[in-house]
Amino acid sequence: xxxxxxxxxxxxxxxxxxxxxxxxxxxxxxxxxxxxxxxxxxxxxxxxxxxxxxxxxxxxxxxxxxxxxxxxxxxxxxxxxxxxxxxxxxxxxxxxxxxxxxxxxxxxxxxxxxxxxxxxxxxxxxxxxxxxxxxxxxxxxxxxxxxxxxxxxxxxxxxxxxxxxxxxxxxxxxxxxxxxxxxxxxxxxxxxxxxx
Amino acid sequence: xxxxxxxxxxxxxxxxxxxxxxxxxxxxxxxxxxxxxxxxxxxxxxxxxxxxxxxxxxxxxxxxxxxxxxxxxxxxxxxxxxxxxxxxxxxxxxxxxxxxxxxxxxxxxxxxxxxxxxxxxxxxxxxxxxxxxxxxxxxxxxxxxxxxxxxxxxxxxxxxxxxxxxxxxxxxxxxxxxxxxxxxxxxxxxxxxxxx
DNA sequence: CAATTGGCATACGTTGCGTATGTGAATAGG
DNA sequence: CCTATTCACATACGCAACGTATGCCAATTG
Numbered sequence: 001x002x003x004x005x006x007x008x009x010x011x012x013x014x015x016x017x018x019x020x021x022x023x024x025x026x027x028x029x030x031x032x033x034x035x036x037x038x039x040x041x042x043x044x045x046x047x048x049x050x051x052x053x054x055x056x057x058x059x060x061x062x063x064x065x066x067x068x069x070x071x072x073x074x075x076x077x078x079x080x081x082x083x084x085x086x087x088x089x090x091x092x093x094x095x096x097x098x099x100x101x102x103x104x105x106x107x108x109x110x111x112x113x114x115x116x117x118x119x120x121x122x123x124x125x126x127x128x129x130x131x132x133x134x135x136x137x138x139x140x141x142x143x144x145x146x147x148x149x150x151x152x153x154x155x156x157x158x159x160x161x162x163x164x165x166x167x168x169x170x171x172x173x174x175x176x177x178x179x180x181x182x183x184x185x186x187x188x189x190x191x192x193x194x195x196x
Numbered sequence: 197x198x199x200x201x202x203x204x205x206x207x208x209x210x211x212x213x214x215x216x217x218x219x220x221x222x223x224x225x226x227x228x229x230x231x232x233x234x235x236x237x238x239x240x241x242x243x244x245x246x247x248x249x250x251x252x253x254x255x256x257x258x259x260x261x262x263x264x265x266x267x268x269x270x271x272x273x274x275x276x277x278x279x280x281x282x283x284x285x286x287x288x289x290x291x292x293x294x295x296x297x298x299x300x301x302x303x304x305x306x307x308x309x310x311x312x313x314x315x316x317x318x319x320x321x322x323x324x325x326x327x328x329x330x331x332x333x334x335x336x337x338x339x340x341x342x343x344x345x346x347x348x349x350x351x352x353x354x355x356x357x358x359x360x361x362x363x364x365x366x367x368x369x370x371x372x373x374x375x376x377x378x379x380x381x382x383x384x385x386x387x388x389x390x391x392x
Numbered sequence: 393c394a395a396t397t398g399g400c401a402t403a404c405g406t407t408g409c410g411t412a413t414g415t416g417a418a419t420a421g422g
Numbered sequence: 423c424c425t426a427t428t429c430a431c432a433t434a435c436g437c438a439a440c441g442t443a444t445g446c447c448a449a450t451t452g
Contacts, residue, residue: 193384
């Protein structure tokens with residue numbers, strides 16, 4: 001039996017990531033005690049250090065997992081939409097919607113950058129931006145978007161606006177009403193990219 | 197003599213804020229040992245707890261100080277500029293320039309939000325956004341900016357894009373070239389706010 | 393079947409935070 | 423001018439969390 005061994009290891013890693021993800025997403029990275037959340041997974045810090053080196057390493061693993069999920073969801077929505085521009089806009093709004101989830105907001109937009117630095121430099125967590133950059137490039141080739149514009153730069157700026165958008169909605173007293181305002185303002189900004 | 201007493205207290209506060217600001221701005225909030233940076237100011241944690249309650253309280257004080265400085269610099273640049281729209285754009289680019297400083301980036305855009313939460317909810321640190329909101333409101337009244345747009349919401353989104361802009365420039369291999377690209381893309385986004 | 397690898401736990405030392413308590417100097421009152 | 427009180431700040435203590443060093447047992451390899 002070769003499988004059980006490998007499977008147990010993979011399961012341990014998965015359990016640690018899941019427990020950490022929950023802890024980081026609720027009480028936050030700094031407040032999450034390694035003793036506590038490893039215990040909640042039926043393990044100890046020994047397993048954590050063995051697999052991830054340190055607390056930061058585990059955070060990286062959690063972020064990689066979330067990033068993959070986000071990219072999958074964005075690509076899913078990507079399929080339908082009449083025009084490519086509409087497709088691009090939908091992609092952005094989907095991104096904002098996802099960022100509304102407290103777990104994603106906390107890990108990807110607050111604690112992540114504070115602990116690991118500029119998200120643009122993260123190794124395994126740029127799928128969403130990459131996708132947006134792709135679309136912008138193609139829209140440029142089609143003449144929909146102004147030519148003198150670096151696609152990745154634009155994608156990063158839009159990402160920044162998106163995360164603020166989500167935060168504003170999430171912290172609002174009336175999320176519904178605020179959401180309409182925020183998305184409207186966001187789309188207005190995107191209009192600036194179009195050629196006339 | 198009533199002054200010496202009051203002055204000593206104010207000096208102590210100032211020394212703590214300065215020492216903390218330097219530590220937070222260089223090694224970061226989490227890594228900054230209260231014992232270390234209070235000692236570097238010739239004091240102990242006793243003084244810190246007396247004046248600021250805890251480490252977070254001191255961070256708030258540091259942030260309030262930086263915010264005031266940033267607002268002052270923005271308002272300074274604000275004076276000249278032919279049109280109000282140009283004035284607004286200059287304000288934004290000045291903001292981006294300021295955010296290039298490692299200390300500001302680290303404290304205001306990375307550690308600050310992680311420790312204290314959404315900057316929009318900070319008590320004494322919204323002078324810049326308030327100023328931008330003001331200008332947007334007036335530009336709307338003048339018909340330069342599209343009418344159906346919440347000014348504060350727009351200001352927040354722009355802030356998000358600005359901070360990303362600064363980070364991209366700061367982490368670039370060729371800051372000069374990148375800066376041109378980033379500012380161009382940023383201005384392009386702002387174009388979207390104008391009425392046609 | 394013996395040897396070895398490695399996944400994970402246990403044990404220890406260190407560091408940093410928060411609180412409770414102490415002290416000396418400046419102020420206020422008589 | 424002398425005493426009492428306040429208050430700015432230091433010292434001392436306990437606790438929690440991290441990182442490392444070490445140990446153990448099961449699974450693999452030959």
